[in-house]
Amino acid sequence: MSGNSNAWSRARRAAIFCQELLSNPLAFSGMVIVTILFMVALLAPVLAPYDPQVIDTYHILEAPSRMHWLGTDSLGRDCLSRLIYGSRISLLVGFVAVGIATAVGTVLGALAGFYGRWTDTLIMRFVDIMLCFPSIFLIMAVIAFLEPSIWNIMAVIGLTGWMGVARLVRAEFLSLRKRDFVLAARISGASNIRIVFSEILPNAVAPIIVSATLGIGGAILTESALSFLGIGVQPPTPSWGNMLTEGKDNLEIAWWLSVYPGLAILITVLGYNLLGEGLRDALDPRKRQR
């Protein structure tokens, strides 16, 4: 394989892939949602009409109005501003937690798939056992002993969510390790580490990216559920989950506190899921015909 033709075919494949992604309406709308969310999170100080933490006792629990588009909470804080700043939390949690899960899952899955035999048995047994725990129970049990800081939460969500990736990567490695190009690399004297990381892994990247994208939505949902239960991101830091706790406490008098943060979560998770499904279709030639 000469470097030049390799680069050329890679560029062509990338072009086909982008075209595929843009022509898929689901993926396209997912991409638009995710892009807007990134912008909102980055430009939060510019976009937010008020400081999200400033208490205003003269305007407590006000319904949406021209002054406060999405109303105010029980401390008179502006909901729209809190919603905008909350997007930073969900973005951070989504990416860091999934990053951890993907890294752990990829390494363990690669080890299991590449070495096979008892390494495989051991790791896959471990995966089976981890899957017996309803993840929220496991997460809650660990969090009970930690400070409920956002970093701990991201770490715990990541460390309890790697099993799917591990299975996926293992399956990819099992089917790839017997291929000719791996044999060629071995004959030319490449070390195991080199074969795993620079020969096999690049060929398994596509499904990993798809599952990571779909995982971001799941991680955001988990964080919001934990924050809602009071064991996630702690107030006064605004997160969509702990805003909903406020909504639940004032359910009978302030409906806007329950509606909008949930809507924000729904749209965000929908965005990542649409993008993930679109990526899967674009990356999998068999799926295109269906």
Next chain:
Amino acid sequence: MDFLIWFGKRLLALVPTFIGITIISFSVMHMAPGEPMSLQADFNPKMTPEMRQRLRAQYGLDKPLYVQYGKWLKGLVQLDLGRSFSPDRRKVWDKIKERLPVTILINVLSMILIILVAVPLGVWAAVRQNSLFDQVTTVLVFIAYAAPAFWVALLLMLYFGIELNWLPVSGLHTLMGYERMDAWHKVLDWGKHLILPVFVSAIGGLAGFSRYTRSSMLEVLRQDFITTARAKGLPERTVIYRHALRNALLPLITILGLSIPGLIGGSVIFESIFAIPGVGQLMWSAVMARDYPVLMGNLVIVAVMTLLGNLLADMGYAAADPRIRTGIREEE
């Protein structure tokens, strides 16, 4: 006989998984920084180092880890999970035992709801692939996947509980006058209280299961024996419900088994929202109070329930598919 042997093998295979579950539960609790005793002791200003040492000895925390694990495992097998740290100091298993039936009831009801609704939805969507119905359900599934369950619960409470005042929004039964109701009205009262929790816990499963049914059905409809059945001139109804659906349902049994941890995990959320005294609520209050024996007991019991649920699903699969129990397909 075949079935018995198969069942015995399955049961044996559960033993290492069970031991794994106990090891993980045990180490989760002991690897966490700051051992449970210190959490309790730190809040007590009168705690002297000697007292702390005595408490540690009382709970066996001064022994090496494998001794502690052995002791705990021995207790676990006899359903002795220690005593709660909370002021009532009740046995952990008693606390869990009285809450299990409610959680199991709601999860079983929502599973029944999932099967009754999601299977027909999936079949119709597959039979009318790319129709308006198919597209609408696809969109709904995407939304149901992305909506946080606790938010849906809040919206339902807001609409059916507060706006329309049709359904109660918390607890398992009416507080006032429940004792004086006759049996029929008691059941009715329970039913009314269970509608929202069961629906909320079923949403995710409804979305997932209708999707799986659809793709499983599409897979089967493409196969040769369906073409044969049609070519024989069988009516389309018979082809779809007798020939296709039966085969499409097989993989779904496994998926139902795999969805059990998610269902049980969901109980934390809907039980704390609807104030239902189940295992999930117990877990939540144990986390809030850092009640370490209850946490550990809950974690193990829930994992074992998942394990048993998977075994049930496996048995269902074997009962439905003779190839499994006669051993023609031993693995996967």
